[in-house]
Amino acid sequence: MAGLGSCHxxxxxxxxxxxxxxxxIGKLVTVRWVHDLLPQFNLLRGAAVLINLGYEIEITxxxxxxxxxxxDPHPDLDCKVVRTSGLQITPSIQDRTYIDRYGNRxxxxxxxxxxxxxxxxxxxxxxxxxxxxxxxxDGTTDGAVRExxxxxxxxDVLGYLLASRYCETDLxxxxxxxxxxxxPPGWARVRxxxxxxxxxxxxxxxxxxxxxxxxxxxxxRVGVCRDFAHLAITLCRCMNILARYANGYLGDIGVTxxxxxxxxxxxxxxxxxxxxVTLDARHNTPRIGRVVIARGRDATDIPxxxxxxxxxxxxxxxxxxxxxxxxxxxxx
Numbered sequence: 280m281a282g283l284g285s286c287h288x289x290x291x292x293x294x295x296x297x298x299x300x301x302x303x304i305g306k307l308v309t310v311r312w313v314h315d316l317l318p319q320f321n322l323l324r325g326a327a328v329l330i331n332l333g334y335e336i337e338i339t340x341x342x343x344x345x346x347x348x349x350x351d352p353h354p355d356l357d358c359k360v361v362r363t364s365g366l367q368i369t370p371s372i373q374d375r376t377y378i379d380r381y382g383n384r385x386x387x388x389x390x391x392x393x394x395x396x397x398x399x400x401x402x403x404x405x406x407x408x409x410x411x412x413x414x415x416x417d418g419t420t421d422g423a424v425r426e427x428x429x430x431x432x433x434x435d436v437l438g439y440l441l442a443s444r445y446c447e448t449d450l451x452x453x454x455x456x457x458x459x460x461x462x463p464p465g466w467a468r469v470r471x472x473x474x475x476x477x478x479x480x481x482x483x484x485x486x487x488x489x490x491x492x493x494x495x496x497x498x499x500r501v502g503v504c505r506d507f508a509h510l511a512i513t514l515c516r517c518m519n520i521l522a523r524y525a526n527g528y529l530g531d532i533g534v535t536x537x538x539x540x541x542x543x544x545x546x547x548x549x550x551x552x553x554x555x556v557t558l559d560a561r562h563n564t565p566r567i568g569r570v571v572i573a574r575g576r577d578a579t580d581i582p583x584x585x586x587x588x589x590x591x592x593x594x595x596x597x598x599x600x601x602x603x604x605x606x607x608x609x610x611x
Contacts, residue, residue: 328568396594447493
């Protein structure tokens with residue numbers, strides 16, 4: 280697969296109306312803006328940050344095995360890619376990409392028997408502001424935006440209200456209405472759901488289990504980022520709030536560095552009024568430098584690597600970090 284290519288349409292870093300920045304200015308000064316160094320990316324519309332991201336993954340198969348992988352930034356971000364090494368596959372084999380029903384870019388290949396290595400290193404220019412949350416009204420965030428009634432929702436997004444593999448709305452419906460039925464609809468209800476999930480689950484990599492569903496996470500009260508996302512999505516759907524699953528890169532930009540090894544992350548997007556709002560039940564605060572790889576109903580739709588046969592993950596390294604000041608000019 281060649282590099283991510285050029286962008287054939289306008290791709291502004293800020294395509295939303297003025298939104299609330301919940302972080303005080305003092306928290307943003309640690310981020311190094313580079314809009315004056317990259318005019319070709321139209322960054323003058325808002326502060327931006329350069330992020331170095333990539334992966335080195337090895338899988339071992341006993342026999343030739345079909346593989347689908349979703350590892351690179353979403354096609355919507357193509358025009359923000361400053362440079363990329365291109366995909367490097369060892370051994371050299373044929374590969375191709377396609378766009379799935381959700382608009383995600385998928386890599387397809389046949390891994391030979393033995394070890395197959397996937398590698399890419401890229402630099403991308405992203406909006407340097409935290410995730411945009413709805414602007415407050417009258418000094419608070421309550422009631423800032425409304426929920427959309429089901430009757431007003433576009434036909435093509437109704438699937439994000441239904442149960443899916445990891446989001447069993449039928450099993451959580453009674454509990455959801457008992458917890459949030461009394462909360463005013465809109466932003467207040469959405470925040471109540473995400474606050475609840477953030478407090479209800481305990482995060483820990485030792486709790487990872489690929490088969491855990493939202494209802495199981497709720498009962499066990501533990502999980503990793505995908506479990507936080509699945510539970511929040513399920514509760515939102517039970518309350519007739521459109522919610523979808525997203526995964527991607529999220530580095531420690533503007534926050535205290537996490538000593539744990541870097542990994543891919545999962546979060547949610549919730550539909551309020553006329554747009555998708557990014558929310559993250561694990562961290563439960565707006566973050567800087569979130570880079571989407573894919574979106575779907577839940578993790579079933581967008582596995583990072585799916586093989587049609589047994590395989591072993593024998594090497595896994597992911598990185599996403601802000602480009603240091605000393606390297607910015609060389610990138611530009």
